[in-house]
Amino acid sequence: MQVGLFIPCYIDQLFPDVGMATVEVLEKLGVQVDFPIEQTCCGQPMANTGCIEDTRPLAERFLAIFRDYPYVVCPSGSCVSMVRHHYEAYLAGRPGFEELKRKTMELCEFLVQVLGVERIDARFPHRVGLHNSCHGHRELRLGAASELVIRPYNKVRKLLESVDGIQLTELDRPDECCGFGGTFAVNEQAVSTLMGMDRLQDHQQAGSEVITAADMSCLMHLDGLIRRNGKPLRVMHVAQIFAGRPLPGSPQATSLAK
């Protein structure tokens, strides 16, 4: 099976290993990965600011770049939600757009729904707290939102649970926003910081060593707070855990770096 790999701009530029881990996870499962080099950004920062006209050309580029792939896979729930739920305003009625919405998938979603993966072949013997990033959680419905009265499920957690040696921690507020929110993080810096600090506190009381998520943007914000405040926590994207990366700063990771 061939997939077009959609790597969000900030992952491309700031967290290249998350992209590499995604490639490794997919290839290990026999997926043929293709990264179309013309891609840049889905346009979410502009769209979430309300700059519709500045988003339109990016949505059009995206469709042109990815329309011919059978699946488009991306290690970010937020960027997938942008395509699936928010491109309507720019691309409604365009040839290939309806299919694009259907076939653009977040990594965990793709693993569970398309590949039918039930177990991840990886080992990660650490206490891990799952941060349910909002757009993946409430827009893509990767898990049951705590507000809804529906049967509980969580695709990301289910995959994590299958990782050898992992211990998932239980949070007081399992799906509260971390306060990243794109430009919100700088527009509302004070509130955003308070939200993030509260998440860290919750993970600390729950005993997490590592915070993981299907969205690196939330983790970038949380990691910024962790490092500024010297908190005993680390962040890792779920793809990095799935790809068998060691815990950053652990003896394993250090020896690997050498």
Next chain:
Amino acid sequence: MNATSCNHAKEADRFTADQPRVQWHDQALWFVRAKRDTAAHAVEEWEQLRETASQIKRHTLARLPEYLEQFEENALRLGAQVHWARDADEHNRIVLRILQQHGVHKLVKSKSMLTEECHLNPFLEQHGVEVVDTDLGERIVQLRSQPPSHIVLPAIHIKKEEVGQLFHQCLGTEPGATDPKYLTEAARGHLREKFLEAQAGLSGVNFAVAETGGVIVCTNEGNADLGTSLPRLHIACVGIEKIVPRAADLAVFLRLLARSATGQPITSYTSHFHGPISGGELHIVLVDNGRSRIRADRQFWESLKCIRCGACLNTCPVYRRSGGYSYQHTIPGPIGSVLGPLKDAKKNYSLPYACSLCGSCTDICPVKVPLHHQLLTWRGEIVRRGLLPWRKWLEMKAVSWVLRNRRRYQWSGKLARWAVRWMPRWMLYNRLNDWGKSRELPEFPRKSFRELYRNRNGRNQ
């Protein structure tokens, strides 16, 4: 623009400066959210109820003029008097006229966000009417000369020590007293007197039933009820969106309302007023004040489905940490951030941005107002109307220009990664770096993903 507009982030700074208070405020509201969750999860058909409620509201709003006429006809038949007010000013004048006709100079009032919206209290006070808010939380903020900071829990931002001090000054309670039970008892005594003296009672309305002509008021304290059963004159102020077609529809909304608001199965008192008290008068004031305009708005009409339960405020991570006053609008939180710009887009342009788009409000709303989607839609409107501060607008233009071309994007990325790696800390964490005020920047890597990927594939081939 800045002279007449409010900036939520700036207003929030005042509240966030006191971190222990923010934490306390957050936890108080999260406690309410948790009670709501328990109550909602105990109702198996909860999601069906939400959908049903949403459909009833959609149906009713579509046929609003017919239902309003039906309501009026039935209310008149039962002996009530019905008034129509186009705006806040007309609403206030109607209320004053009724009070003056009855020689009323002491009025007890129960909670009504509509009268807050119309600024009725100061208007009546200017005309010599003593207005006493009788809901405990509302009385507390009234004695402090503040507006409510929450639509269901008006004094949620005030600590018991502050209430103790206020009651010591205003009601003569023991100095230093902080026990909520003792303070509530003092308020009960104080307000009993007000109830007994009052010449008229004014209430808001939760629902108005078209097929019966009745108005329904929900309270836990019984203040709306005591306030309208001692005097012979009851004025009920109703926003025109409060109509439901059938009495049977009340079951759907009442099952959702209190559970969503406070986690109770129903409020202590759900009063059904059909016609006036014997020997008295019931005046129902139907108020538009911008609602017909919102209803006609193709993008935002769904905000009129709101039943003012406050669940979106309780769940909103921003509201919980910035407090009700940071919104500078009668109704704060997610629903207020949709309604605020509808009232005055220029003044309230920043409210749709006081949101991380987490979507919790949309999932918690008992009548399925797509709140976070509406906030996002508003942002588009703010830009379209040229209300976004030019610096932000320009930033986005520039970013979009870079991203529209692969080579521009790659070179900008490379340059930024190089610069950040070499820039000294003092230069990097400058005054304009809002991210860096409280957070470290990520460690900027030497190579981008696309470089690593190309290298790897190059090796493989």
Next chain:
Amino acid sequence: MAETSRDTILQSLRAARLESVELPELDPSWSQFADPKARFAQVLESVGGRCLSATDLPDANRQLAQLPEFQQARLIGSTVAGVDRVNFDVMGVSDPHELEPLDFFVAPGQFAVAENGAVWVSDAQVPHRALWFIVQHLALIVPADQIVHNLHQAYQRLRFDHAEFGLLIAGPSKTADIEQSLVIGAHGPRSLTVILL
């Protein structure tokens, strides 16, 4: 003047056409309980009320006599015939303000709702609407076979075809407006006892 506003509002509403959806059918079979009586009692207690069961009126009187609020009450009124110790004639009161000193009031409730612990009462059962709210302690006597499962069934029973005040009472008057601390006895009754007869 009020006439013009009415027309303006209705006209502006008619000018904007909204796509209508059908009024949904309601399902009265939602939220059914194996033992509605037990459920009612449980929910009522959870909202600060008290639920008693009595075999007949003498039994109800015996149980009332054991309530501390009833024992301490100086002025007791009732609109249920046969309640003991009644010494305040609520029917003889012409101005509801005179009801203020009343300590305890016993009234009939029409039916109870298992789902939320509420009892339906109306002006038809009392001479003054204020009685429900002004008294210090309230007891409602409800026929034990008059318990509906949920609010949908409640509204199937109710007719609002004439001028009358009715209400659902679920527990005593309460507030949590000071730091979310629940305090029973805000403005209305400090206690609510429901006796299922």
